[in-house]
Amino acid sequence: EGARVVTLSGELDLATAPELRERLHRVLADGCPLIVLDLDEVGFLDSSAIGVLVGTRRRARQADGEVALVCTAPRILRVLELTGLDRAFPTYPSLSEALAVR
Amino acid sequence: EGARVVTLSGELDLATAPELRERLHRVLADGCPLIVLDLDEVGFLDSSAIGVLVGTRRRARQADGEVALVCTAPRILRVLELTGLDRAFPTYPSLSEALAVR
Amino acid sequence: MSDEVAIDLPARVEYLNAVRSLLTAFAESTTDLPPSRVDDLCLAVTEAYVNAIDASRKHSEFGELSIRMCCHREGNAVIVEVTDHAGGFDPAAQTPPPDPTAPDRLQFERGLGIPLMRAVANVLEFESTADGSLVRLVLMPQRP
Amino acid sequence: MSDEVAIDLPARVEYLNAVRSLLTAFAESTTDLPPSRVDDLCLAVTEAYVNAIDASRKHSEFGELSIRMCCHREGNAVIVEVTDHAGGFDPAAQTPPPDPTAPDRLQFERGLGIPLMRAVANVLEFESTADGSLVRLVLMPQRP
Ligand SMILES: Nc1ncnc2c1ncn2[C@@H]1O[C@H](COP(=O)(O)OP(=O)(O)O)[C@@H](O)[C@H]1O
Ligand SMILES: Nc1ncnc2c1ncn2[C@@H]1O[C@H](COP(=O)(O)OP(=O)(O)O)[C@@H](O)[C@H]1O
Numbered sequence: 098e099g100a101r102v103v104t105l106s107g108e109l110d111l112a113t114a115p116e117l118r119e120r121l122h123r124v125l126a127d128g129c130p131l132i133v134l135d136l137d138e139v140g141f142l143d144s145s146a147i148g149v150l151v152g153t154r155r156r157a158r159q160a161d162g163e164v165a166l167v168c169t170a171p172r173i174l175r176v177l178e179l180t181g182l183d184r185a186f187p188t189y190p191s192l193s194e195a196l197a198v199r
Numbered sequence: 200e201g202a203r204v205v206t207l208s209g210e211l212d213l214a215t216a217p218e219l220r221e222r223l224h225r226v227l228a229d230g231c232p233l234i235v236l237d238l239d240e241v242g243f244l245d246s247s248a249i250g251v252l253v254g255t256r257r258r259a260r261q262a263d264g265e266v267a268l269v270c271t272a273p274r275i276l277r278v279l280e281l282t283g284l285d286r287a288f289p290t291y292p293s294l295s296e297a298l299a300v301r
Numbered sequence: 302m303s304d305e306v307a308i309d310l311p312a313r314v315e316y317l318n319a320v321r322s323l324l325t326a327f328a329e330s331t332t333d334l335p336p337s338r339v340d341d342l343c344l345a346v347t348e349a350y351v352n353a354i355d356a357s358r359k360h361s362e363f364g365e366l367s368i369r370m371c372c373h374r375e376g377n378a379v380i381v382e383v384t385d386h387a388g389g390f391d392p393a394a395q396t397p398p399p400d401p402t403a404p405d406r407l408q409f410e411r412g413l414g415i416p417l418m419r420a421v422a423n424v425l426e427f428e429s430t431a432d433g434s435l436v437r438l439v440l441m442p443q444r445p
Numbered sequence: 446m447s448d449e450v451a452i453d454l455p456a457r458v459e460y461l462n463a464v465r466s467l468l469t470a471f472a473e474s475t476t477d478l479p480p481s482r483v484d485d486l487c488l489a490v491t492e493a494y495v496n497a498i499d500a501s502r503k504h505s506e507f508g509e510l511s512i513r514m515c516c517h518r519e520g521n522a523v524i525v526e527v528t529d530h531a532g533g534f535d536p537a538a539q540t541p542p543p544d545p546t547a548p549d550r551l552q553f554e555r556g557l558g559i560p561l562m563r564a565v566a567n568v569l570e571f572e573s574t575a576d577g578s579l580v581r582l583v584l585m586p587q588r589p
Binding site for chain 3: 450453462470
Binding site for chain 2: 314315321341343351355420
């Protein structure tokens with residue numbers, strides 16, 4: 098079975114983190130531990146949303162899965178860099194590159 | 200020569216009214232006095248923008264032209280109604296209907 | 302402990318959009334206004350704020366004046382006050398609003414702000430002093 | 446006469462988006478910050494505001510506390526202060542930020558707020574009293 102691509106959009110912060118967490122956990126609950134998160138439509142990302150990404154990846158790995166990120170937007174990449182997420186997560190500059198290695 | 204369709208978007212208020220005025224006057228200066236203004240992507244309209252529409256229409260009519268409006272969004276239609284613009288301007292629920300009568 | 306929103310801003314058009322974001326967040330999180338009335342609220346407050354900016358620009362020779370907006374609810378009424386320091390004006394002395402059906406309707410590019418506020422607010426009050434003006438808008442869930 | 450922005454809001458997540466709209470309008474109209482630093486400003490202030498909301502929610506048994514944000518410029522420095530009434534805390538007593546390269550990095554779902562503020566602000570200061578906390582962020586056009 099292949100990876101599931103999840104496209105996120107809008108502003109991801111403490112206000113929207115609960116909804117994000119629920120959405121990603123639902124994907125895991127569907128039995129799909131391979132998630133490619135496309136962040137290119139995301140306008141803002143705070144530490145609350147970073148926490149959700151980290152938590153989702155931990156759960157995915159418990160099921161031998163993985164969470165990969167697709168991101169080119171400088172403002173979002175910067176937050177990933179500052180929090181070390183670009184090194185902790187497989188991070189790709191395009192969806193096709195992320196899917197090529199799945 | 201046919202009508203020129205101008206699609207407006209974003210929030211039209213005192214902040215963006217000068218830009219709007221300039222854009223519409225440029226169309227008139229191009230020698231095109233028939234303008235169909237598509238308002239369906241507009242998120243907000245205040246009295247400053249209404250003033251620009253009225254001023255543009257007055258200029259267009261001086262050149263035997265006309266300014267017609269296309270609008271279906273309830274929040275924008277309501278402002279047109281409250282200011283009498285839906286009766287003062289030819290106003291249509293779709294672009295095709297506006298163009299059919301040109 | 303507070304449901305209130307209060308904001309002091311320079312009299313600049315660049316803030317109009319953010320003022321509406323704030324009003325929308327206030328209205329959606331704290332009041333019973335349905336979406337169409339949230340739109341009305343944004344329209345009325347924009348008109349009040351635009352007048353305050355216009356007047357502040359004319360009044361000040363020294364730089365930017367500030368404008369204050371306060372929002373709170375009382376029961377299901379939403380009350381927004383916009384206060385400027387632009388010298389005040391006489392609301393009763395304003396020319397009457399143009400009749401939208403009059404043949405000379407197309408002469409009016411201005412003078413629509415207060416009539417629009419009046420059309421969407423359940424209560425509209427002005428207080429004017431030598432310092433400036435306060436516009437009080439009260440919106441209920443039902444249109445007036 | 447004022448370039449200042451001051452806003453009092455209930456401690457609710459629903460306002461975060463509007464706070465960023467406001468900050469962006471302030472930064473773009475009144476400061477010399479380039480776009481990437483406006484992004485940094487929005488990030489840092491969101492983190493400060495998120496902490497203030499978190500703490501206010503835990504602190505208050507009676508209802509919503511309010512949070513104040515003030516923005517002004519001094520030369521080309523942009524200064525934003527976020528003040529809450531959530532009882533204060535000891536910034537020095539916080540566990541150190543997780544090392545992003547540590548193997549246990551993936552255990553940390555929290556504790557990133559203050560490190561992010563520190564990473565993007567040229568100056569970060571806390572003042573804490575029994576009433577609450579003040580976070581002062583200073584951003585210059587150049588990254589620290
Ligand atoms: N806050 C204010 N301070 C001073 N004068 C004001 C204020 N609000 C309104 N006015 C006056 O009332 C007039 C009518 O306002 P309005 O109906 O909004 O139309 P407009 O602003 O387009 O002229 C304004 O032109 C202005 O002279
Ligand atoms: N304004 C505040 N009031 C009270 N406690 C605070 C405040 N800001 C931060 N703290 C404390 O500092 C800790 C670390 O904050 P931070 O680095 O932003 O991470 P996080 O908020 O994710 O825990 C918080 O968990 C909280 O205990």
